[in-house]
Amino acid sequence: MFNYLIRRLFQMAIVLFLSTMASYALLNLAPGGPLTFLTSVQRRMNQEDIARVRAYFELDLFLPVRFSRWLTGFPRGPITVGGQTYFADFVVGCRQPREVEIRYSDGRRELKTVGCREGQDVTLADLVDRPRSSKGIIFGDLGNSWQITRDRPVSAVVVSRLPRTLQLMMISLVLSIIIGIPIGVISAVRQYSAFDYTVTSMAFFGSSMPTFFFALLMILIFSITFKRMGWVYLPPGNAESVKDYVIPFIGAVDAGSLKDNILHLIMPVSVLTLFNVAGWSRYVRTSMLEVLRQDYVRTARAKGLIERVVIAKHALRNALIPFITLVVFSIPAAFGGAIITETVFNWPGMGRLYFDALGRTDYPVAMALLLITAVLTVVATLVCDVLYTVVDPRIRLS
């Protein structure tokens, strides 16, 4: 087991490295970036201005160098040993790239960067006074935000969003398990009954309904229409209100109170729960149906065990083994948030933050969120494998 864990940890590190490298490259090579705003207003810019802004965001460094500085915080300058400086002139970037146009005989034209303008190389010595360098994410420094909280730590903004996301996702996760598993079990045990047909129909409805549409529909009905009609209504969005308010039959609600928070949670939690329950109940149903046909279930019944024990102790326990995978992998998702639901309901969580970070090309924030999801996913994979050994004695890790 120990050797297995060591091996897995080593593999995890490699997977993480490769995934972060791929994410970093994709984000940084995509068109756009923090300089996009330069063209949005009338502005007199010269090459020096452009070079200065590029340097501010470290876009003048070669991609592998930028990645290395983001990951490890190095290189931060020339290597100094015993007062002697080495590699000070080593080129790590270019302030003003040299571009040429290539024209093909079929009329195509292509613009290519072919090196650097003369005297515009960035060397290791130039990195010494750079104010924006971080200590590297492997040392826990996620760097500074480019746009969302400009020049301030990414970790602060991530930490500020985490509690709300966990609140929303965990409640939804627990409710989905509490509702989804029994529905799946009953559907399987009473296959082709009216209940089974009803639940199956609802599951298909829940799975096929886009969450944003369902969310907007709920806002229209339960917030706007109900309020206009003078009925009990729900707040359309946010995690809590700014002003105190009164809801018919419920009475006065203080802004920021527990009651206020619960009222704000109802709709987003319902949307997420409905979506999860729809899928998970079908999953449990299928798994249960397969287990119920197994010989050991028949044996249990033949031994005279009451049906409830057969279902709960012999069938369900085995049917839930593959379900572990689903639940464990929901944990990284819980930290990552639900992008669409959080955006539509204006829930201040990680999903909305990720959406915002991509929209505003705040790559340090987007990378931090991708990294967190990647870490949690590889950890979840390990946890999942270990859990299998706990719930299924037939599985051995070696």
Next chain:
Amino acid sequence: MRNHKNAMVALAFLTIASVLLAACGTQVVTQIVEVTKEVEVVQTQLVEATTVVEVEAASFTKPHPLLGDIRVRQGIAYCTNRPQLIASVYPFVDAEGQQKQLMDTNIPRASWAAYDGPEIQKYPFDATKGQALFDEAGWTLAEGATYRTNADGDEMNLKFTTTTAAFRQTWAAVFEKQMAACGLRIIRLHAPASWWFGSTTGLRHRDFELGAYAWVGETDPKGQTLYACNQINVPENGWAGQNYMGWCNQVASDAINAANNTLVREERIAHYKTFQIEFAKDMVSLPVFQRAEGNAASSNLVNFKPSATEYYTWNSYEWELADGGDTLVLALSQEPASMYSLIESAAVQRTVGWMIFDSSMSQYDWDFQPAAVAELSSVENGMIQINEVEVKEGDPVVDYSGTPTDSEGNLLTLTSGLKVKTSSGEDVEFSGGTVKMNQLVATYEFQPTLTWSDGEPVKKADFELAYKNDCDPASGAVDYSTCQSIQSVDFTSDNEYTVTYKPGYMNSLSFIPPIATYPSHQVLSDGRKLADVPTTEWSGLKEIAETPLGFGPYILTNWEKGVKLELTANPFYWRGENKVKNITILIVQDTQQAVAQLLSGDVDVIGSETLGAGAEVQTVIDAQAAGDPIQVLIEPSATWEHIDMNLFVP
């Protein structure tokens, strides 16, 4: 240079020879093409081709086969039914409103600089006229054909590039049909905004034929960076400049430069008139329409006065709640990145900034009014003086176009060959001796009762700190051209300073104070005084970015990231006590959600940056009609859509 050319020709022959030899030995039609720029071999690359290409010596010098012809450009303008385009995206705007949104030149009709005389060539929808121009240009429509062709049989088509925004997809589809009706095939390319506005792609590299996007009109029309000949972005200047059409009309260029180099409004109007006549005549950029914008607020809010040219919070000190309430809730679609105005220029930052910092002046309804300044500096009131000075070689100057640096960013001094503007207004190339130039000296006087929100009066050291910090190249600002144009500053009192600009500097906006204020007395949480903190650290300081001191009507007391900003009335506000004591700004990214919150009463104000002009405007109009207690204000915005025509190809 000649040797290089010979070498290039020799290489080309060698290349052909190698291709022929290769072709004898194998069936693969592959050759080596020397790819050149100017006269220098820069890259060798294998290309599937049959002939060697002779590459033009310079970039973007060959006129576009269609758009290089003014008749084609004017034909496109006549074939464009702009009211129909407006109706396609703003179904809630009536015919009268549509007329308000139309533009004939680059300056919106409501602007003080707009000219509407008979010399302006207008392009009302007239497909017959447009088609006649196409015919005249040699693009004729064969019987039964849908699209025109020229004598060589080439089809008349143009690539039309714009963003993927649904709004643009809608009007672009209508535009495509309008052009097809005139026999011009439009090939629509909807690129991601990140590509279209990217720093190394799309517009920046003039990678388009027809290109649609928007400019934000301003109270001062400016326009130098968009239309002057020296602002054409080409590879040679590192793609600097925003004249994406590559348009160089010397009369227009001189006029736009001159309009931005005088302080007398009548003169400016005259220069803008000249410019607009040329702009409309040449038809290099078709102004399509001013966008519509909607603002909505609770009926409970009194004195809500949004304006196309000013942030709607400009008069928050006047706001009042009819029911006597003391808390107002605003929804903003985007969160400011920072309250440090030097590095964050987003509209949402300015919207919040007005309430915290106030502003030296407001720009309500397309004109300037004093706010934190006691009065607008002008030649007439003696606060701006234009002195004639004699300048000799080596003295700091700005060039004839008002630029303080060369293309490499080096500060200009008077040297041989530099083109400067003399005191008589003539552009001359300096060749030695001395030259007489104008030097601008402007005094800026602020309200004497300006007081920081912690109770400390604004003083001389605060202006000095701002000058020191904001003009430091390490501060993180994007544009230092104003700083680079200043020769010296004399801080004369706690509410007044005088700036002496470099000879030749004649910015029409010189009445705007170029130097801000920072609370030099402020002590940071780590015990340091703000004045002692290096500029590179400022953007990361909580006291600057999140809880700044200001002398505006409100104090930012709490900022919950991604959720809300809480402001309370500033007890030391120089205009007196505010009626609304608390303002909370909620960050609501989704417009539909913001509207839902307005209708449910959770939010009191949705500004144009959040409400926009999409389907949600119709929702609030319908809600108002249904009796919901809201006010809806729809007007032409300062932002205008246009179609740029790239006059040259590489």
